[in-house]
Amino acid sequence: MVSIMIKKLINSLKEYDSKADTEHRSKKLFGLAALYNTPNEIITAAADVAGKGYEKFDVYTPYPMHGMDDAMGMKSSKVGYVSFALGLTGMCLALLMIWWMSSVNYPNIIGGKPFFALPASIPITFEGTVLLTGIATVLGVLILFNQLPKINSPLNDTDFMKRVTSDKFGLVINADDEKFIDADVRKLFLSGGAFEVQEIYYRETNLGIKTPIFDGKFISIIFATAILTAIITYVTLNIVLYDVVPFDWMWNQAKINSQSKSDFFPNKAGMREPVNGTVARGFLPYEYKGMPDSSVKLLSNPLAVSRKVLERGQERFNIYCSPCHGYFGEGDGRMRDQFPKPPSLHNQKVLNWPDGNIFHVITNGQNVMPSYAEQVPVDDRWAIIHYIRALQRSKNASDEDLTKSK
Amino acid sequence: MSFDSTYTRELPLVEAKKSFKEIDEVIALPTETKPTKGWWIAFSISSTALLIGAFCLSLTFYYGIGMWGNNNPVGWAFDIINFVFWIGIGHAGTLISAILFLFRQKWRTGIARFAEAMTIFAVMTAGIFPIIHTGRPWLAGYLLPLPNQNGVWVNFSSPLLWDVFAVSTYFTISFLFWGLGLVPDLATLRDKTTSKIKKTIYSVLSLGWTNSNRNWSNYERAYLILAGISTPLVLSVHTIVSFDFAVSVLPGWHTTIFPPYFVAGAIFSGFGMVSTVLILVRKVFNMEHIITIGHLEKMNKILLATGMMVGYAYGMEFFIAWYSGNTFEQFVFINRAFGPYAWTYWTMVSCNVIFPQLFWFKKVRRSIPITMVLVILVNVGMWFERFVIIVTSLHRDFLPSSWAMYYPTLVDLGLLLGSFGFFFTFLLLFLKTLPLVSISEIKAVVEGAQPTIHPLPGGNGQHHD
Numbered sequence: 068m069v070s071i072m073i074k075k076l077i078n079s080l081k082e083y084d085s086k087a088d089t090e091h092r093s094k095k096l097f098g099l100a101a102l103y104n105t106p107n108e109i110i111t112a113a114a115d116v117a118g119k120g121y122e123k124f125d126v127y128t129p130y131p132m133h134g135m136d137d138a139m140g141m142k143s144s145k146v147g148y149v150s151f152a153l154g155l156t157g158m159c160l161a162l163l164m165i166w167w168m169s170s171v172n173y174p175n176i177i178g179g180k181p182f183f184a185l186p187a188s189i190p191i192t193f194e195g196t197v198l199l200t201g202i203a204t205v206l207g208v209l210i211l212f213n214q215l216p217k218i219n220s221p222l223n224d225t226d227f228m229k230r231v232t233s234d235k236f237g238l239v240i241n242a243d244d245e246k247f248i249d250a251d252v253r254k255l256f257l258s259g260g261a262f263e264v265q266e267i268y269y270r271e272t273n274l275g276i277k278t279p280i281f282d283g284k285f286i287s288i289i290f291a292t293a294i295l296t297a298i299i300t301y302v303t304l305n306i307v308l309y310d311v312v313p314f315d316w317m318w319n320q321a322k323i324n325s326q327s328k329s330d331f332f333p334n335k336a337g338m339r340e341p342v343n344g345t346v347a348r349g350f351l352p353y354e355y356k357g358m359p360d361s362s363v364k365l366l367s368n369p370l371a372v373s374r375k376v377l378e379r380g381q382e383r384f385n386i387y388c389s390p391c392h393g394y395f396g397e398g399d400g401r402m403r404d405q406f407p408k409p410p411s412l413h414n415q416k417v418l419n420w421p422d423g424n425i426f427h428v429i430t431n432g433q434n435v436m437p438s439y440a441e442q443v444p445v446d447d448r449w450a451i452i453h454y455i456r457a458l459q460r461s462k463n464a465s466d467e468d469l470t471k472s473k
Numbered sequence: 474m475s476f477d478s479t480y481t482r483e484l485p486l487v488e489a490k491k492s493f494k495e496i497d498e499v500i501a502l503p504t505e506t507k508p509t510k511g512w513w514i515a516f517s518i519s520s521t522a523l524l525i526g527a528f529c530l531s532l533t534f535y536y537g538i539g540m541w542g543n544n545n546p547v548g549w550a551f552d553i554i555n556f557v558f559w560i561g562i563g564h565a566g567t568l569i570s571a572i573l574f575l576f577r578q579k580w581r582t583g584i585a586r587f588a589e590a591m592t593i594f595a596v597m598t599a600g601i602f603p604i605i606h607t608g609r610p611w612l613a614g615y616l617l618p619l620p621n622q623n624g625v626w627v628n629f630s631s632p633l634l635w636d637v638f639a640v641s642t643y644f645t646i647s648f649l650f651w652g653l654g655l656v657p658d659l660a661t662l663r664d665k666t667t668s669k670i671k672k673t674i675y676s677v678l679s680l681g682w683t684n685s686n687r688n689w690s691n692y693e694r695a696y697l698i699l700a701g702i703s704t705p706l707v708l709s710v711h712t713i714v715s716f717d718f719a720v721s722v723l724p725g726w727h728t729t730i731f732p733p734y735f736v737a738g739a740i741f742s743g744f745g746m747v748s749t750v751l752i753l754v755r756k757v758f759n760m761e762h763i764i765t766i767g768h769l770e771k772m773n774k775i776l777l778a779t780g781m782m783v784g785y786a787y788g789m790e791f792f793i794a795w796y797s798g799n800t801f802e803q804f805v806f807i808n809r810a811f812g813p814y815a816w817t818y819w820t821m822v823s824c825n826v827i828f829p830q831l832f833w834f835k836k837v838r839r840s841i842p843i844t845m846v847l848v849i850l851v852n853v854g855m856w857f858e859r860f861v862i863i864v865t866s867l868h869r870d871f872l873p874s875s876w877a878m879y880y881p882t883l884v885d886l887g888l889l890l891g892s893f894g895f896f897f898t899f900l901l902l903f904l905k906t907l908p909l910v911s912i913s914e915i916k917a918v919v920e921g922a923q924p925t926i927h928p929l930p931g932g933n934g935q936h937h938d
Binding site for chain 1: 493494497534535537609611618624625626627628629630631632634635638639642645646649650652653656657660661663664665676677680681682683684685686687688689690691692693694695698699702703705706709713716912913914916917921922923924925926927928929930931
């Protein structure tokens with residue numbers, strides 16, 4: 068199957084090639100071509116042709132020949148301008164890219180250095196300049212200046228071309244030059260020492276609309292290849308290689324995950340348990356856990372009262388306690404009718420309690436009120452207690468308090 | 474001109490037109506004939522080495538870079554040694570094609586194309602190592618500042634990133650330079666070949682080039698510009714490679730001499746490799762008339778010069794270590810020369826500095842067997858230079874408690890072997906498929922190729938001899 072396809076392809080190549088030489092030539096003259104033997108002959112002939120006022124002519128030499136540009140009256144090449152312009156662009160783009168990425172779009176502190184520094188940007192800026200200059204030069208000279216690729220130029224596949232790419236020197240005057248007169252040109256060539264003059268005809272593809280690139284078959288092959296490549300890439304990356312070592316983004320690792328079984332340990336558990344009695348940092352156990360409040364003998368509130376502490380206490384109280392106890396500790400929180408109503412925090416019992424008892428309720432819980440030890444760190448608890456005291460005093464303010472607050 | 478006659482003296486033909494044809498024949502011959510037995514032997518050796526390398530690489534990918542000998546103090550080892558080694562080898566090609574071009578050294582034409590091809594393959598080989606040493610090379614896209622879902626960019630102040638830009642620019646420019654030079658030659662092959670398939674391939678690759686002088690004029694200007702930008706580029710590449718080390722604060726790496734020292738070393742090792750391969754190639758493909766002993770002698774002179782520059786750098790590093798009065802710096806250098814890796818240091822010094830001194834003698838410079846031995850030693854010495862720089866600086870750092878020795882594993886050695894296989898496989902394929910000497914450039918320097926008169930349009934021109 069494949070071999071048949073390859074054979075067909077090879078045959079079609081052969082056919083195409085043989086046709087190109089004969090059948091595809093039209094009757095329209097492209098120009099007259101002369102062949103010379105020596106460098107001196109060709110350079111004199113070129114100067115002659117240029118001197119006679121022909122404009123659409125060109126010299127064909129197997130290698131670049133010194134002085135030929137002057138002989139043909141050509142201006143020096145302008146490739147350099149393109150290179151320079153794009154080189155400058157490359158420099159600016161690189162610098163702009165570094166500046167924008169590292170100090171505007173995602174400023175990232177690296178080693179305490181400035182987001183953008185010129186010295187550190189020089190290497191990449193330089194490489195960017197060179198890269199764009201080089202690409203511009205090569206693409207510029209080939210595509211812009213020399214108008215390549217032009218595989219079906221009328222000159223290609225001619226006997227003339229075969230000679231000038233090897234060892235002869237050629238001169239072609241185009242038939243569409245204003246001064247072109249067949250006989251004159253021939254005379255000019257022969258008097259200049261040409262040993263052969265050939266007619267070059269256009270190809271049919273040069274004249275007609277027959278452009279092989281837009282051939283239906285060609286385009287459909289390109290399309291088919293593109294779609295096939297896309298499908299193969301998708302399947303390989305997302306189906307075949309998905310979850311396969313080593314392309315699995317290290318999901319599969321030679322280690323025991325938590326909660327998984329391990330035959331290595333006698334109890335078959337992958338996780339290790341801490342030694343009995345281990346206390347994690349910052350997690351000192353509460354010594355009155357589960358005891359009645361009468362047994363609690365805690366020190367008084369270690370935090371001094373300050374605006375900051377009271378504000379912290381208010382904030383925490385509003386977050387953690389107000390849902391049940393209400394914003395003012397009156398037992399009318401937002402949870403009413405959904406949860407047993409807590410007693411007011413302004414009752415005599417709580418008013419008379421030392422701070423340690425309130426601490427005990429927050430830490431240990433009391434009957435239906437759960438423990439808040441997990442959510443509220445120790446210092447915050449004391450801050451809340453200060454705030455509760457402030458609430459209590461505000462409900463039972465004495466005359467003195469009122470005058471003082473003036 | 475004496476340079477021009479180098480070629481004609483040995484091409485036994487007087488008439489320019491005949492010798493042009495013969496140049497075509499000689500240079501195109503390898504591309505037109507079936508590979509010889511010698512080529513097949515060389516190819517099977519190099520592709521076996523390549524396969525071994527590929528096997529070691531798959532082991533590395535599957536099990537991770539733990540397969541290598543890298544350990545805690547020596548976090549960079551064979552991977553970076555090989556990278557610097559190969560990228561250095563590439564530098565000779567650009568030097569020959571660009572710097573010698575700017576200096577109008579016409580003898581370069583015989584070896585430029587080949588050396589440029591070597592550059593490309595050497596950079597390709599080098600490029601493998603930094604990519605695989607990350608462990609997950611399929612994520613190498615993140616080396617470039619491409620937009621990604623994390624919204625974060627690369628670190629533009631890291632020399633490792635400069636390296637990414639330098640090496641990829643270097644590869645691109647070398648490739649374009651080489652490709653541009655190939656276009657006219659491919660046109661010659663296109664018009665020479667009798668095979669239809671080859672003709673189609675050459676037609677496409679030569680882009681329909683016609684040897685028109687209006688094209689040549691632009692082409693030559695472009696060539697000059699490319700040579701002009703490649704020259705600072707080649708210097709920048711190894712400078713930036715040396716920054717990978719010099720910008721760190723490790724004694725033994727943190728020195729200002731590194732950029733010039735690395736560039737000189739790169740050219741030195743590159744010429745060593747070019748000579749090694751050219752000596753074989755000119756013999757195998759019967760190109761002794763185009764790649765002459767004169768060429769080899771000139772390259773040997775460059776080897777002598779760059780070898781002494783490298784020797785100067787070795788000496789200067791020691792001097793500065795002493796002169797700086799920094800105990801850590803002094804320790805590193807004494808440890809290099811007399812510590813556990815002393816043998817690598819002395820291998821390096823003798824191969825790079827001492828043996829090349831033989832090139833002072835004209836007899837040695839023009840003797841092919843001795844040159845061959847010496848250039849192979851240069852290759853060995855330059856590989857060890859990178860070993861010395863990387864491993865001896867890392868293995869004993871500030872804290873004696875973290876000192877350790879580094880030993881390569883079999884996988885490391887397999888990858889080194891594989892890198893040679895990769896390089897030579899590409900090189901051998903190149904030798905069989907493309908003209909290994911620039912046909913159009915060689916023709917242009919044959920005696921009698923350039924006109925002796927320079928007329929201007931209208932006739933009034935100047936004559937000169």
